[in-house]
Amino acid sequence: MTGTSCDGLDLAYIETNGTDIMAMGPSQIIPFEPKYRKILLERILLRVPSHFADAELSKTIANFHSHHIKNFIHQNQLTVDAIGFHGQAVWHDPTNELTVQLGDCQHLANLTGIKVVGQVRQNDVKNGGQGAPLVPIYHLALAAKLKKPTAFLNIGGVSNITFINADETLIAGDTGPGNALIDDWVERHTGIPQDTDGRYAAQGTINQKFLDKWLQHPFFTETFPKSLDRLKFHHMLDECSVLTLEDGAATLTEFTVKAIIKGLDMLPEQPNQLIICGGGCHNPTLMNGLRQYFKNLVSASDIGFDSDAIEAQLMGYLAARFFEKLPSSFPTTTGVKSPTIAGELFLPEFI
Numbered sequence: 171m172t173g174t175s176c177d178g179l180d181l182a183y184i185e186t187n188g189t190d191i192m193a194m195g196p197s198q199i200i201p202f203e204p205k206y207r208k209i210l211l212e213r214i215l216l217r218v219p220s221h222f223a224d225a226e227l228s229k230t231i232a233n234f235h236s237h238h239i240k241n242f243i244h245q246n247q248l249t250v251d252a253i254g255f256h257g258q259a260v261w262h263d264p265t266n267e268l269t270v271q272l273g274d275c276q277h278l279a280n281l282t283g284i285k286v287v288g289q290v291r292q293n294d295v296k297n298g299g300q301g302a303p304l305v306p307i308y309h310l311a312l313a314a315k316l317k318k319p320t321a322f323l324n325i326g327g328v329s330n331i332t333f334i335n336a337d338e339t340l341i342a343g344d345t346g347p348g349n350a351l352i353d354d355w356v357e358r359h360t361g362i363p364q365d366t367d368g369r370y371a372a373q374g375t376i377n378q379k380f381l382d383k384w385l386q387h388p389f390f391t392e393t394f395p396k397s398l399d400r401l402k403f404h405h406m407l408d409e410c411s412v413l414t415l416e417d418g419a420a421t422l423t424e425f426t427v428k429a430i431i432k433g434l435d436m437l438p439e440q441p442n443q444l445i446i447c448g449g450g451c452h453n454p455t456l457m458n459g460l461r462q463y464f465k466n467l468v469s470a471s472d473i474g475f476d477s478d479a480i481e482a483q484l485m486g487y488l489a490a491r492f493f494e495k496l497p498s499s500f501p502t503t504t505g506v507k508s509p510t511i512a513g514e515l516f517l518p519e520f521i
């Protein structure tokens with residue numbers, strides 16, 4: 171899994187029949203080299219949906235994945251039936267039936283000699299869905315023993331929520347920005363692509379005028395399910411340019427918090443607890459901000475999950491569901507017309 175934060179590649183091993191989780195194995199994050207990250211971000215900022223012009227970058231991405239997947243398998247002495255491969259999201263515009271994840275699935279299968287289930291968002295979008303989020307079905311599996319209603323909040327490049335009702339029905343969608351706005355703001359000023367431990371935001375003052383204005387964005391009145399492109403709120407970085415690094419970080423962090431709270435307010439009832447996963451749970455300023463509005467908040471790691479590996483585990487889970495012909499997205503999670511199987515199979519070709 172590589173998310174919209176463009177921070178690195180997440181690898182995880184999972185044993186599953188696509189319904190139950192039999193075992194969760196090792197996981198690892200491979201941080202992107204700055205040069206590689208720059209190439210990916212430049213491609214995102216191009217804002218061109220074309221898939222075909224990117225054959226070379228798609229091969230490069232497959233080469234990168236293959237190298238690290240082979241090392242991961244070797245180092246952990248794993249036997250692997252299939253790879254669930256997300257690819258690098260560079261364009262997400264489901265209203266125009268477009269979502270583009272770069273990464274040559276066939277090349278990855280050939281290089282590793284392992285079956286690949288890839289292009290996991292395409293069937294959903296073709297069937298009228300948002301193509302995102304796909305993680306709710308995996309959150310449901312993780313929540314098997316938890317008291318309902320409960321909710322998971324993934325704070326990646328964008329933030330998305332999964333609400334699991336007492337009868338196990340799901341409601342899901344993106345809530346607004348996650349780390350990406352904060353990352354890009356701090357990178358502009360310092361060259362470092364994250365506000366490590368939320369330190370800059372903690373030293374700044376929130377600009378209430380900007381915050382009130384941004385929260386009027388029509389996205390926040392749309393009902394679930396809904397999804398976002400990484401750059402949806404990017405223009406706010408330019409508005410922030412009159413602020414100091416610290417005040418901008420504080421304002422963007424609070425914007426992220428308030429957007430999440432608006433999402434929570436849209437749920438049919440408040441969950442017993444909010445389980446936080448993704449990189450955002452390492453940012454204490456963001457977490458403390460959320461806690462001001464929602465008290466019963468835990469990090470997924472606090473209750474026995476590997477909060478940084480959940481989305482990579484999901485890719486394996488989706489692959490298993492593909493082989494079992496089980497749907498992975500639903501009208502209430504992505505707005506898809508009918509429950510839909512995620513992914514396409516790529517078999518290794520031995521030449």
Ligand SMILES: Nc1ncnc2c1ncn2[C@@H]1O[C@H](COP(=O)(O)OP(=O)(O)O)[C@@H](O)[C@H]1O
Nearest residue numbers: 173174175177326327349366367448449452453
């Ligand atoms: N110690 C930390 N302090 C602040 N932010 C952090 C920290 N560790 C990780 N992050 C944030 O988490 C992001 C990565 O989160 P991740 O869940 O991998 O997102 P994605 O799925 O979009 O790749 C980083 O870009 C960074 O913003």
Ligand SMILES: [Mg+2]
Nearest residue numbers: 173175177178
């Ligand atoms: Mg990541």
